[in-house]
Amino acid sequence: MEINILAFGQVAEITGKTNWSVPYVKDTGELRVLLEKSYPRLQSIEFAIAVNKKLISDNSELNDKDVVALLPPFSGG
Amino acid sequence: MRYRRQTALKEFGIEGQEKLIRSKVLVVGAGGLGCPVLQYLSAAGVGTIGIIDFDKVELTNLHRQPLFGMDDIGKFKAEVASIKLSSLNPEIKFDVYKIKLSSANALELINAFDVVIDGTDNFSSRYMINDACVLLNKPLVYGAVLGFEGQVGVFNLVDKNNGIAANYRDLYPQPPQPNSVPSCNENGVLGVLPGIIGTMQAAEAIKIITGIGSPLRNIIVSYNVLNNFYYEITISPLKSKRIKFPKTKSEFNNYDYEWFCGEVYKHHEITLEEFDILRKNDDINIIDVREIEELTDSTEFSCIKIPLSRFKESLSKLNTNNTIVVICQTGKRSLTAVKLIKDEFPECKAYSLQGGISEWKKHNQNNPV
Numbered sequence: 347m348e349i350n351i352l353a354f355g356q357v358a359e360i361t362g363k364t365n366w367s368v369p370y371v372k373d374t375g376e377l378r379v380l381l382e383k384s385y386p387r388l389q390s391i392e393f394a395i396a397v398n399k400k401l402i403s404d405n406s407e408l409n410d411k412d413v414v415a416l417l418p419p420f421s422g423g
Numbered sequence: 424m425r426y427r428r429q430t431a432l433k434e435f436g437i438e439g440q441e442k443l444i445r446s447k448v449l450v451v452g453a454g455g456l457g458c459p460v461l462q463y464l465s466a467a468g469v470g471t472i473g474i475i476d477f478d479k480v481e482l483t484n485l486h487r488q489p490l491f492g493m494d495d496i497g498k499f500k501a502e503v504a505s506i507k508l509s510s511l512n513p514e515i516k517f518d519v520y521k522i523k524l525s526s527a528n529a530l531e532l533i534n535a536f537d538v539v540i541d542g543t544d545n546f547s548s549r550y551m552i553n554d555a556c557v558l559l560n561k562p563l564v565y566g567a568v569l570g571f572e573g574q575v576g577v578f579n580l581v582d583k584n585n586g587i588a589a590n591y592r593d594l595y596p597q598p599p600q601p602n603s604v605p606s607c608n609e610n611g612v613l614g615v616l617p618g619i620i621g622t623m624q625a626a627e628a629i630k631i632i633t634g635i636g637s638p639l640r641n642i643i644v645s646y647n648v649l650n651n652f653y654y655e656i657t658i659s660p661l662k663s664k665r666i667k668f669p670k671t672k673s674e675f676n677n678y679d680y681e682w683f684c685g686e687v688y689k690h691h692e693i694t695l696e697e698f699d700i701l702r703k704n705d706d707i708n709i710i711d712v713r714e715i716e717e718l719t720d721s722t723e724f725s726c727i728k729i730p731l732s733r734f735k736e737s738l739s740k741l742n743t744n745n746t747i748v749v750i751c752q753t754g755k756r757s758l759t760a761v762k763l764i765k766d767e768f769p770e771c772k773a774y775s776l777q778g779g780i781s782e783w784k785k786h787n788q789n790n791p792v
Contacts, residue, residue: 352654354572354645354647354654355569355570355572356604364647364652390600390603391599391600391603391604392595392597392598392599392600392603394594394595394656396656396657399654399655399656399657400656400657400659401593401594401643401656401657401658401659403593403596403661403662403663404662404663415645415654415656417574417643417645417656418599418604419546419567419594419595419598419599419604420567420568420569420572420573420574420604421543421544421545421546421549421567421569421604421606422455422544422567422568422569422606422607422610422612422617423452423454423455423456423457423541423542423543423544423566423567423568423607423617
């Protein structure tokens, strides 16, 4: 059982990779804690979270092989 | 003649062209994103195009803003753009605004157009344009770039299948901490990237106006130019609106976007002199946020005592119609309290007293009231 992560922008810069897998966790809240433990700098930035290409705003349940995208805001033009 | 190659498309036709000619599109920002948007919308025959930009052309713009040349350096972008675009297509009416879009002028400006394109380069403008479009019910074509990655999407355009019209606040309810996201000035941007994203924004605007295809409504696309990775995310409206955003035109006019995005934190402090002037005014509430055990001294003015430790839960009881001045011992905690007030009541005039009570006492010994 695993969760696939896709990182964009600053999140990818902090984690040093754009896609990887982590062992299964039950929801996005737990995933966030796990990621922030591995990459503490994630605590200081904002990012939107999408599960299987759908934006989520509250803690959401995860299933095996779900794809979680971490999308920080950009402002450049 | 001019439009024959696109009117020949059976989905587009003469009808599509007429829709474009009758339409009015506002392009906010004539920079990396704005240039391709303006070039393609002018070429395609959008009848009226508004260009807002208060900036002037700089040498470092040219790698990604090929609408401009060496002779244009130092000239207003909006003005240069309208001259060049008029020569590209003299049939277009250009409304040129060499001003900064603000909460005082945004609603009036945006209201005169059918579609708005965000080509700005800062968060406060992005939130302001989004909120104005929500209030005025205007479709917004969003685009943003940084480094090698860009985002594009269409907000505030109802999906007739489910009645949903999401917006920027559903994607990012609150702005990032000031200075936590680098700008293109600091971080850099590959010149061709805003060209790609801006051209996608122009295509979205044309699809919205003519009704062909499927615009990116309620969708945000992330595109990486280095590996051509393209990823779509569907946005749905937030269930809990945690951040208050303006619901009426007057709330909008009074909403301080630069403050909301942490761009002008310091402007919300007042000096001792300003405080003495304000104090003579009846419509001012002074709040002391020091903890009860600290309040050993008496002040010569009346104030409401709400310790910072209990400030959050007392917010709802504040009279935010009056100007609020928050004080503490040295002026640090009062600034935190002002931030709390402004997060909850962005339209409230709230200030922190610089230097706090200790400086005010010194000042008053020297300048007796």
